[in-house]
Amino acid sequence: MQFAGPAAQYDRFMGRYTPTLAVALADAADIASGSRVCDVGCGPGGLTRELVTRVGAANVAAVDPAPQFVEACRERNPGADVRQGVAERLPWADREFDAALSSLVVGFMSDPVRGVREMARVTRPGGTVAACMWDIATGGMTMLRVFWTAVREVVPDAAGESAMAGTADGEIAELLRGAGLTDVVGGALTSHSDYTGFDDFWEPFTFAVGPAGHYLQSMPGEGQARVRDACRAALPSGAFSLDARAWYARGTVSTSA
Ligand SMILES: C[S@@+](CC[C@H](N)C(=O)[O-])C[C@H]1O[C@@H](n2cnc3c(N)ncnc32)[C@H](O)[C@@H]1O
Numbered sequence: 618m619q620f621a622g623p624a625a626q627y628d629r630f631m632g633r634y635t636p637t638l639a640v641a642l643a644d645a646a647d648i649a650s651g652s653r654v655c656d657v658g659c660g661p662g663g664l665t666r667e668l669v670t671r672v673g674a675a676n677v678a679a680v681d682p683a684p685q686f687v688e689a690c691r692e693r694n695p696g697a698d699v700r701q702g703v704a705e706r707l708p709w710a711d712r713e714f715d716a717a718l719s720s721l722v723v724g725f726m727s728d729p730v731r732g733v734r735e736m737a738r739v740t741r742p743g744g745t746v747a748a749c750m751w752d753i754a755t756g757g758m759t760m761l762r763v764f765w766t767a768v769r770e771v772v773p774d775a776a777g778e779s780a781m782a783g784t785a786d787g788e789i790a791e792l793l794r795g796a797g798l799t800d801v802v803g804g805a806l807t808s809h810s811d812y813t814g815f816d817d818f819w820e821p822f823t824f825a826v827g828p829a830g831h832y833l834q835s836m837p838g839e840g841q842a843r844v845r846d847a848c849r850a851a852l853p854s855g856a857f858s859l860d861a862r863a864w865y866a867r868g869t870v871s872t873s874a
Contacts, residue, residue: 618725619682622826624661624689630821630830631721634861635663637808638749642720643667645806646747646867652676652715657704657736658722662690668718669694678714680707704732712741719748721863723792724781733796742872746798749806749865750783757805757862764822764829767847771840778828783864790866798868806863813856815849 620627642664648654652672656665659679668677674696681687682703691699702708704719705728717736726732736746756762765777783789790803812818825834833841 618828618831620660620686620826621683622824623685626821626824627661627686627826629817630824630826632661632663633810634808635720636667637810638720638806638861638863639664639667641806641808641863642718642747642749642865643671645749645804645865646716646718646745648672648716648718653678653713655679655707655709655714655717655736655739657707657717657719657732658725659690659699660686660721662686662693662699664718664720665690665694665697665699669697678709680704703727704735707735707739709739711738714740714744716740716745716747718746721750723748723783723789724750724778726782729782729792730796733792733798737796737798737870740870742870744870745867746793746796746870747865747867748783748789748793749863750781750789751778752784752786752805752862752864753778753781754785757860759859759861760810760818761829763848763851763859764833764844767844767851768832770847771836771843775832781828786864789864790868793866793868797871799871801866801868803864803866806865808861808863809858810861811856811858815852815854818852818859819845819848 653676656679659681665679678698680702687701723729751758768775793801
């Protein structure tokens with residue numbers, strides 16, 4: 618799916634989880650100074666920023682198909698090599714990086730196996746490929762669980778986001794193995810976001826960023842109001858914080874390739 622809205626709207630909807638999720642993914646992939654790293658599906662650049670902090674802008678590359686995100690990522694990460702493109706055809710030569718990371722992207726790729734194979738191609742033998750997606754299957758991404766539970770009070774058979782690649786435990790590890798990576802390990806990452814109150818939770822859904830917001834936009838006004846009321850009833854009054862679990866896996870690029 619296309620991410621057509623401005624970076625500022627993404628920031629308020631999903632980017633608010635990036636500061637904690639990016640640290641967790643970069644830690645899981647053992648990203649430390651001295652590495653050259655690529656962020657695939659960088660969005661407005663939350664993970665890119667964490668990578669720049671760890672290895673320096675000159676050692677970071679990033680790519681995304683959405684032009685407004687490419688622009689935002691460039692502005693936010695001066696000196697990084699930020700390009701427009703897709704995971705399935707990365708605009709770099711073989712073996713350019715020590716690691717390729719992807720946060721909340723494999724489920725959006727039109728061909729996730731090809732995308733991960735490309736991540737492996739641009740990474741040197743012995744280097745690391747790592748990816749994460751939200752835990753939709755067991756509801757560990759609280760914001761989305763609250764939303765889709767509320768939707769199903771109105772539309773019981775709403776499909777939600779569970780068909781997206783990588784959203785169940787073990788799927789990303791399977792994907793990495795299928796793409797030829799070795800020594801694949803996986804697990805859960807935790808992140809969180811603070812909200813000033815219900816309006817701060819609800820308004821970003823109305824921006825139609827990502828599958829949840831698009832689904833909301835497709836509902837009639839009365840249905841949208843019922844979803845909003847069900848979300849409100851499920852959340853604390855006043856300020857609150859929501860936890861968000863993501864599944865991740867990392868693997869090693871084969872030295873025999
Ligand atoms: C949920 S956002 C994640 C953005 C960022 N990585 C983050 O963690 O905040 C999904 C991103 O994947 C990008 N995307 C969609 N299809 C893609 C593809 N085939 N290759 C690379 N990126 C893609 C979208 O443009 C969007 O920026």
